[in-house]
Amino acid sequence: MLEAFIFATILCGFFGIILKQNLMMKIIAMDVMSTGVIAYYVKISARQGLFTPIFSKTNHGAYADPVPQAVILTAIVIGFSIQALMLVGVMKLSRDNPTLESREIEKTYTP
């Protein structure tokens, strides 16, 4: 069930990138897609248990798998820096193309 929602998020983001005309919306759609991917990592790490894996004397039972979480932390940081970079690019483009319509921009700047 949860998995279905996660894949729906990823697909929503993917179709958003294709169907949205505005460059800004495309970037937001990409963010939605990466949110879906991150959620999938969290889902997979929680398949054996839900307890936060913190070292202590008492055993709480089924711990969540820390490895995918550690990995996705890196991916989140990378993802957000790429978003920031893209937004800067879009800001620069918006000076001459205030509507940020991707088809118009593509037509103007493709030889």
Add this chain to the structure above:
Amino acid sequence: MNTLTIIWIALPFFVGFVGYLVPKVDRYLALAMTLVSASYAARVLMESTPLIVELMDNFGVTLQIDSLSGYFILTNALVTAAVICYCWGTGKSAFFYTQTIILHGSVNAVFICADFISLYVALEVIGIAAFLLVSYPRTNRAIWVALRYLFISNTAMLFYLVGAVLVYQANNSFAFTGLAKAPPEALALIFLGLLTKGGIFVSGLWLPLTHSESETPVSAILSGVVVKTGVFPLARMALMVEEVAPVITLLGIGTAFLGISLALFEQDTKRLLAQSTISQLGFILAAPAVGGFYALTHGLVKATLFLTAGALPSRDFQELHKQPIPRSLWLVLVMASCSISGIPLWAGFASKALTLKSLLPWQMLALNIATVGTVATFAKFIFLPHQSDSQSIRPGYWVAVLLLLGGLLAANGAYYQAYTVANIGKALAKVAIGWLVYWLVIRRVVLKLPRVQEQLEHLIGGMSLMLVLLFWMVLA
């Protein structure tokens, strides 16, 4: 050797930032870094056993350095060095050299990793550094081309991440070897990411625009080494996991044909070079075991050709036929085209012979046809009209070209056994057929291929189609 590897892989990032803080020494530091990489590659190539470095417990985060990596690292070092020499007197800012050397470092990181997570991080750093290099001129067009590149590569990498976690779920490890036990959808997703990043088959249609609209040195570095970061992991997976090898060979042959059929009818020099890059990547993938040597020769040739194409008076072949080009540039073009066409004396001949030797008969036939196509394509450069030089060309260009062409001659030594009468005869026959095709057909036909498939939305939509195709290929 372990410590040496760790220092070598961290050094470019350190050097890059130091160069940015002390702009006076940026070029010297960058050039020194490429020398370090080149000597490291030489060391790797001399060692017979592969070096494996486990970085963490048992989650499969490993580095693996073998002769395949050695060739790719050497390519990277030579091409980056040539590009830095080319830029020497052009007044590029410290920012440019910083990005170049960070790109160099992250490309090196791809060439030694053997697990999905280090690969992911390295590929994303490459994406960012390449974005900054492409958008360096700060014009609207450059920003748009760079933004498009980042859009495509980031979307592809998101698919890749999903594939990576599926591999982890099946094996509790991120190592490449886990691919054998992973479900088919994981394979399809990971391949999609790498194919798009590497510009292979239909996923590589973003490549001609990006490589042709970048500045000359940037397109040389993109076409020479950066696309190989998608190819290298695929080649390594094909060697490590037997089940995926046929799929990769098939993709390689498809790519060789796709690229060359686009390039044959192209009228723009830089676009032609970019499309031929797609086709040459197919040759690397067709025989992954010997792909390292092919990657080296292709990287050197393509960087030479891009640097030279940037110095020509026009990018349009029709214009170039009316207006003779300087003879010295023409000579460089001829030498590079000879190598990529597989004419003996140049290392392109040896690498083609080596690749063809390790294939099945029907694959060999397919690649021979693609080679004839390559010869016909590069005949466009060889038969350009030329005259004696009127204006002088910057010395930086000559240093870069001498380095690259010297590398091409020296690389012959890696497989001098290729020089047999039979091999030479076959190569010359292919060249003759190719030139004949050029004079009879290509020269007379002006065909304008549509460019609809290169629009951003179609490229991203194409990913979903490619995903379905890959899924069926893996299942079959």
